[in-house]
Amino acid sequence: MxxxxxxxxxxxxxxxxxxxxxxxxxxxxxNDVPPYLMAYEDKMPLYILSPSSAVADPSQFEVATARLQDFGFDVSLDPGAKGSFSRFAAIDTARAAAFSRAALSDAQVVLASRGGYGISRILHLIDWDLLAKHPKRYVGYSDFTAFNLALLAKTGLVSYTGPAAIPDFGGQAVDELTAELFVETMRDxxxxxxxxxxxxxxxxxxxxxxxxxxxxxxxxxxxxxxxxxxxxxxxxxxxxxxxxxxxxxxxxxxxxxxxxxxxxxxxxxxxxxxxxxxxxxxxxxxxxxxxxxxxxxxxxxxxxxxxxxxxxxxxxxxxxxxxxxxxxxxxxxxxxxxxxxxxxxxxxxxxxx
Known part of the structure; x- marks a missing residue:
């Protein structure tokens, strides 16, 4: 065809x-093993950042990291991912800078830790030219919609709405279908x-x-x-x-x-x-x-x-x-x-x- x-x-x-x-x-x-748990020869580098609200229980990052490693990702955390300032993960400039660090990393996937509120406050602080020069697969939902649409408007790049690290992978259980669709989408x-x-x-x-x-x-x-x-x-x-x-x-x-x-x-x-x-x-x-x-x-x-x-x-x-x-x-x-x-x-x- x-x-x-x-x-x-x-x-x-x-x-x-x-x-x-x-x-x-x-x-x-x-294979009886769920597709998203099948071993991949290559580990896909994944970077977790916190551009919105703070994560209440930082220990959930360890759970999410372990699970994402099992799913075939090589996970790294942004230095400010576990932070807390007021209702946010950090001050506005620090949360905007996290996107620059992600863009300059070797990650292929950049995953938001959670939604909540805060991205609207930092859109004018994000270095869109830098993100355009170093395209990644940005993923998140809810408050992250502001970033998804802004990235499209400012650069024309495709990004993704999907799970977030903590609510979807850092809790007691993982929805298998959510995880499978996330992994398969990231892997094309x-x-x-x-x-x-x-x-x-x-x-x-x-x-x-x-x-x-x-x-x-x-x-x-x-x-x-x-x-x-x-x-x-x-x-x-x-x-x-x-x-x-x-x-x-x-x-x-x-x-x-x-x-x-x-x-x-x-x-x-x-x-x-x-x-x-x-x-x-x-x-x-x-x-x-x-x-x-x-x-x-x-x-x-x-x-x-x-x-x-x-x-x-x-x-x-x-x-x-x-x-x-x-x-x-x-x-x-x-x-x-x-x-x-x-x-x-x-x-x-x-x-x-």
Missing amino acids: NHHEPQDKSMVELAAEALLDDEQILSDEA ELEILCFEAAGSDAVDVRGVLWGGNLAMICSLIGTPYFPEIEEGILFIEDVSEHPYRIERMLCQLWQAGILAKQKAIILGQFSDYQLAAHDNGYDMDTVIQWLREVVGVPLVMGLPYGHGEVRVTLPIGQEVGLATQNDIAYLLLAEHHHAHDAKHDASLHSEDL
């Missing part, structure tokens, strides 16, 4: 081909992500994938750190935000003309909020119905991404394919070809989430 052929096929057709090939790959492995082994998407609109598009935490996205509108993405695929999530607050933030994106420029909107998890008696039936379903009526952009439901137990790793700023069929969504993360040797698919079902 030549590199131009996929342009003539739908996302579902490409997904079917990828799934057929990957079923053969997975069956050939015949994940080609397609499939997930249950009941209630989604019909869609078959290509576009630049971008997004993250909804509150952080909205906080950057009107700043030089907000990427101008047209005909993109926007994904969103949030936590502890009442549906009316979600709707208000979506109103801002809509009235700013941002939503209408997208080819599709993917809804992740909106969790940990409480409805009130005076809501009178107003809930997230109401918000989704309103969004469909006013925006006119296809909606895809059910992305296992947010502040829940399962957290997929997604590229921000990379062109992808997106399609839905029979209540399943297909997110094509890499161009498919029959000669690929190690690319997998991840099919996520309700029992996995």
Whole structure:
């Protein structure tokens, strides 16, 4: 298959081909060990920094480091990773300098220790030119959305939203699917992500994938750190935000003309909020119905991404394919070809989430 052929096929057709090939790959492995624990000949250098809130229990760094070593990474900690200053890991200039140290390190992956709050305060202090000269795979979520989008706006580089070192790898247990998807994405082994998407609109598009935490996205509108993405695929999530607050933030994106420029909107998890008696039936379903009526952009439901137990790793700023069929969504993360040797698919079902 030549590199131009996929342009003539739908996302579902490409997904079917990828799934057929990957079923053969997975069956050939015949290994009881979870894929993300398989031994890699090479250890991928990984650097942990703390650009946002402080980690309450520094001993969790040891747990996270040991686990990430098991997953095939050679882990190093930023000198300020375990620090604490007010509610932050360090003063603003020190947290910004951590990105420069990461850029100048030999790490291929730079992983945030946690989210919380603080990156918005340091965007103007980050040396974006240095980061552009020394590209890395930056990964984090929640507050890290500000960095993801700023990096895209200032340099055009792809980064990742996914797990964070402490909440995902430093606790008593690790979600296997979150870990597996993280490792395979960092190793360029994940080609397609499939997930249950009941209630989604019909869609078959290509576009630049971008997004993250909804509150952080909205906080950057009107700043030089907000990427101008047209005909993109926007994904969103949030936590502890009442549906009316979600709707208000979506109103801002809509009235700013941002939503209408997208080819599709993917809804992740909106969790940990409480409805009130005076809501009178107003809930997230109401918000989704309103969004469909006013925006006119296809909606895809059910992305296992947010502040829940399962957290997929997604590229921000990379062109992808997106399609839905029979209540399943297909997110094509890499161009498919029959000669690929190690690319997998991840099919996520309700029992996995």
